[in-house]
Amino acid sequence: MNIEKILAISGKPGLYELKIQTRSGYVAESLTDGKRITVGMRSNVSLLSEISMYTHSEEKPLVEIMRAIAVKENEGQAISHKEDNAKLIEYFAAIVPDYDEDRVYPSDIKKVMNWYNILQAKGMVSKEEPKVANAEEVKEQVVEEVKAKKEPKAAKTEAPKAKTKK
Missing domain, CATH: 1.10.10.1650 (Arc Repressor Mutant, subunit A)
Known part of the structure; x- marks a missing residue:
């Protein structure tokens, strides 16, 4: 049973799966209807694993x-x-x-x-x-996933080299 990314959000019915963490909170997807919501940092959010x-x-x-x-x-x-x-x-x-x-x-x-x-x-x-990771491990994993998605592709354009006279 893997519930490390399952959230209970105070004031919202049902359970949510943590998709990504943003600067201002989280993006979570409802397990009942599949709708995505944004959850602010002020919301009371609990990981089921905790x-x-x-x-x-x-x-x-x-x-x-x-x-x-x-x-x-x-x-x-x-x-x-x-x-x-x-x-x-x-x-x-x-x-x-x-x-x-x-x-x-x-x-x-x-x-x-x-x-x-x-x-x-x-x-x-x-x-x-059950295989339960602690909250820090889950947070690190989510941060790594977000970084991987945001990393720009390596560009092949290089600055032209200056010619020198001899």
Whole structure:
């Protein structure tokens, strides 16, 4: 499961794939409808690979939770995020038995279920061990991709050489 470039943008529904980083923000493409949007630096943007959920012992990365859902559902669709809270809590407790009920709200569980189903529809979920790069590695990779696209082609024009008299 590769979610290093998947973004959750505050105030915008669904998930977005990071396309390029600009001086004033980001260009992201919606995973649901494919539309590209520009996101300013002032927007609250979270990489899914950096999100964790509370358990009684530690914080569990979202990637591990998504993988657990993929294993339970055999990489198929999970229950809808529109189910009632009791069903969602029961389902989530089966996936993450030690989650902290006081700090993980039903709205958080709904988000995880919605995000999983969006990623599953795009074929981005897997039962394999997650390969998660840290945010700095992703940022460096995006910057290198932008530089590669902006590099001008080498010009073959040279300045004429001055003739010298002997």
